[in-house]
Amino acid sequence: MLVIMGLSRNETVIWTEEHMDTNQTTDTFGPEVVIVPVIFGCIFFLGIIGNTLVMVVIGKIKSRRSRSTTNIFILNLSIADLSFLLFCVPFQATIYSLPEWIFGAFLCKFVHYFVMVSMLVSIFTLVAMSVDRYIAVVLSKKSPCIRNRRNALIGVCVIWMLSFIFAVPVAQHQILTDHPKAPNSTFCWEIWTERVAKHTYKVTILVIGYLLPLLLITCCYAKVLYHLHKKIKNMSKKSERSKRKTAQTVLLVVAAFLICWMPHHIIAMWVEFGQFPLNDASFAFRIISHCLAYGNSCVNPILYAFLSENFRKACKQVFTCRFFYSPPPVEKVVRIRMENFSMTHSTTNI
C-alpha cells in the first residue's frame, strides 16, 4: 500500500509540473509574441508594395510591351509572390505568437495548400523566365516564332496546373488535431499515416521545388552569359555595358534564389531524415528560414522589374502620363518618348 501511494505521488508531481508549463506558455508574454509578427509584418508590407507596383505599372502600359513574354511572366511572378505573402505570412506568424490554431478546419487546409501552390508557382515562373531569356538571347533567330503571347500564356497555365496538382498531398494531410498536453487547444499539423509516403513527398518537393529549378536557372543563364561573351568582340561599348548589367542581374537572381530557399529546405530534410533539435539556436534558424523565404518574394520584384532600365522607363512613363495627361501638346511628347522606348526595346532584344 505504501509503495503504491509513493508512486502515485510522484506521478502527480510530474503531471502538475507539465500543466504548469502549459500555463506559463499561455500566460507570459515572451518577446517572440511581439517581435515575430513585427518582422513578418515588415517583409509583408515591403512585398505588397513592390509586387503591387509591378502589377500597376504593367497593367497601365498600353504599348506593344504589355504583350511581351517577359512582362507576362513578370506579372505572373508578382501575382504568385503577392498570393504567397497574403496567404503565408499572416497565418504562419501566428504559429510563433499564438498557443494554438484559431482559424478553423477549412483555413487549416486551404492556407497550407495555397502556401505550397504559390511557392511552386513563384519558383516555376522564375524557371520560365530563365528559359525565356535563353530563347531570346541564344536562339535569337528562332525567338520570334517561340516567344509570343500565346505560348507565354500557355506556359503560365501549365505552371499553375502543375502547382495545384503537386500541392494536393498538403491539403490531404494538414488537419486540425489536439494533443494530450493541451487538451482544450486545437492545432493545425501535418499528419501522415505512412512515413515512407511522407519521405517520398518531401523529397519530391525538394527536387522539383528547389534542386531542379536551381539547375535549370543556372544552366540557362550560364548559356546566356557564354553567348554574350562570344558576341563581345562584335559589340560596341554600349553593348558591353548592357552585357555587364545582364551578368550582374543574372548573378543576383541565382544568388537570391539559392540563399532565400536553402535554409527552408535544409530544415525540411533535417526534420525528415535526422533528429531536429528543439533549442534556442534551432528556433532562431527556423525564424531566419521563414524570413528568407518571404524575403525572396520581396526581392523578386526588385531583381526582375526595378533593376530593368526598360521597366523603370515604363514606370516613369505611367506616372508621367497621370500628371500631364490633359494638355494636348504633351501628348505629342509622350508619343515621341514611346517611339524612343520601342527603339530601346528592340535594341535590347537584339
Added chain:
Amino acid sequence: MHRCVGGVCVSLIVCAFLTETLGMVIAAKEKRGWTLNSAGYLLGPHAIDSHRSLSDKHGLAGKREMPLDEDFKTGALRIADEDVVHTIIDFLSYLKLKEIGALDSLPSSLTSEEISQP
C-alpha cells in the same frame, strides 16, 4: 524623376536587407523559443512526443524546489474541489498516454508501432 525611381529602388533593397538583418539579430536573442504549437507544426505529433519527454526531464531537473509547494497547494485544492472524480479520470487517462509516450521514445518499439499502424 529618374533619380527618384532609382532612389526608391535603392531604398527598397536597403529596407529588405535591413529587415532581414534585424530579423536575424532579434531571432538570435530569443529565449523562450519553441512552443507546443510551433514545434508540432514543424515536427508533427509523434516526434514532438519524444521531444517533450526530453524537455520534461530537463524541467524536472530545473525545478526541484517547486514540487513541494505545488504538492501542498494541489492537495488543498483537491480536498476542496467537487470535481475530484473528473480529475482522477483525467489523471488515469494521462497515465495511459504516458505509457504510449514511453513506448514511442524507444526506437525499436517506435519502428514496430509504425509497422502495426498501416
